[in-house]
Amino acid sequence: MFEPFMGEEKPAETPVAEAKPAEEATAVTATLRVLILGASGMLGTDMADEARRRGWDVKTPPHEELDISKPDHLEKLRVQDWGNLDWVINCAAYTAVDKAETEFWLAQALNGTAPGILAMICKRNKQGFVHISTDFVFDGDAAEPYNEDHETRPQSKYGQSKRFGELNVQKENADAIIVRTSWLFGPNGKSFPRTLINRWREGKSLHVVADQTGTPTYTADLARTIADMVERRVSGGIYHAAGPDVMTWRDLAEKAIFAWRAHFGPAEQAVDVHGIATTDWPTPAKRPPYSALSTAKVQALGIPPMRPMGDALGEFVSRLGPDAPTA
Numbered sequence: 001m002f003e004p005f006m007g008e009e010k011p012a013e014t015p016v017a018e019a020k021p022a023e024e025a026t027a028v029t030a031t032l033r034v035l036i037l038g039a040s041g042m043l044g045t046d047m048a049d050e051a052r053r054r055g056w057d058v059k060t061p062p063h064e065e066l067d068i069s070k071p072d073h074l075e076k077l078r079v080q081d082w083g084n085l086d087w088v089i090n091c092a093a094y095t096a097v098d099k100a101e102t103e104f105w106l107a108q109a110l111n112g113t114a115p116g117i118l119a120m121i122c123k124r125n126k127q128g129f130v131h132i133s134t135d136f137v138f139d140g141d142a143a144e145p146y147n148e149d150h151e152t153r154p155q156s157k158y159g160q161s162k163r164f165g166e167l168n169v170q171k172e173n174a175d176a177i178i179v180r181t182s183w184l185f186g187p188n189g190k191s192f193p194r195t196l197i198n199r200w201r202e203g204k205s206l207h208v209v210a211d212q213t214g215t216p217t218y219t220a221d222l223a224r225t226i227a228d229m230v231e232r233r234v235s236g237g238i239y240h241a242a243g244p245d246v247m248t249w250r251d252l253a254e255k256a257i258f259a260w261r262a263h264f265g266p267a268e269q270a271v272d273v274h275g276i277a278t279t280d281w282p283t284p285a286k287r288p289p290y291s292a293l294s295t296a297k298v299q300a301l302g303i304p305p306m307r308p309m310g311d312a313l314g315e316f317v318s319r320l321g322p323d324a325p326t327a
C-alpha cells in the first residue's frame, strides 16, 4: 500500500564554464545533422521533438536498427552508413535501476562500454557527441546541490555503470559533452509523477518517500537545454542540467497531483500524500538520500535555467491529457 518512488537516480567553488565568444556561440548557419539514440524513450522523444522544432535534420534509428550493444550496428555508424552527421546525442541507456542489481553485466554493456565506443566513433568521424548521465553517480551525503567537480561514489550497480560510462566517454573523447540529469519525468514513458497522479485518481492511499531529496527535471526542458548546448558548441566536459527546484519525492507527488487537479479536477478531491522513510520502502538498489544538482556551470554559459517546477508540471499534465493513460 505504500507508494514507492519510481525515479531511476561539499560543493567546491562554483565552476565557470568556458563559454564561446558571443558571435561563435550564436552562429549556427547550416542545418545541423543529428542522430538521436534512444529516441523512443522518455527523454529521447522530447529531444527529437525539440531538434525538429529547431529545424535540425534529425535521424532517430529505432533500437532494432541501431543497437548500441551490437558491434555490427556500431560499425555501421563508424563507416557513416547513417549519413553525414554533425552530432550524435545518446539518450539510449539501461534504466532499470533495481534490476541492474542482478543484471549488472547488461547495465555495464549499455551504460558503461557502449558510450565509450560511441564517443570514440564520433571523435574519429569529427562529430559532436552528447551523452546523458545521472545524479546516481553521487553517494548522497551532500547538504547542498552537487557541482560537476564533486567526488563521485555511486551507491548502486546502475550508478556504477553510468559512472563507468562517463569515464569511458572522457577517456575516448575529450570534446564529448556529458550531461548529468536527475529525476526525469515526461509524457512519453513511465514516471513517478504520472504513477502518483493515476493512484490519486483511483482514490488509492499515497505514501511516498520523504527523506530523499533531488531536483526533478522535465524532459522537454532538458531537451531545450541540451539543444542550446549543442548550438553553442560548448566545450567538452561534464555539465549538470536539472530542474531549478530542490524537493523530496513526497513534495513532487503533491505538486504533480495539484497540477493535475488544477487542469482536470475534481476540485473537491483532497490531496493527501503521506511521507514515509526510505527504510519503510526497501528497494534492491540504494538511492542517494540527497542528489540535487547545481546547474551554475550551464547557466554561466548563458543558457537559462529551466522553468519552475509548477510551470513544468502544468505543461506535463496538459500533455498527458485528461485520461493520463498508464505508460
Ligand SMILES: NC(=O)c1ccc[n+]([C@@H]2O[C@H](COP(=O)([O-])OP(=O)(O)OC[C@H]3O[C@@H](n4cnc5c(N)ncnc54)[C@H](OP(=O)(O)O)[C@@H]3O)[C@@H](O)[C@H]2O)c1
Pocket (backbone or CB within 6 Å): 007, 008, 009, 037, 038, 039, 040, 041, 042, 043, 044, 062, 063, 066, 067, 068, 069, 090, 091, 092, 093, 094, 095, 110, 132, 133, 134, 135, 162, 181, 182, 183, 184, 185, 189
Ligand atoms: N529516468 C530518469 O529518472 C533519469 C534520471 C537521470 C538520468 N537519466 C538518464 O537519462 C537518459 C534517458 O533516460 P530515459 O528515462 O529517457 O530512458 P528510457 O525512457 O528508459 O529510454 C531508454 C531508451 O534507450 C533505448 N535503448 C535501450 N537499450 C538500447 C540498445 N541496446 N540500443 C539502442 N537503444 C536502446 C530504448 O529503446 P527501446 O525502448 O526500444 O528498448 C529507449 O528508447 C539515460 O541515459 C538515463 O540513464 C534518467
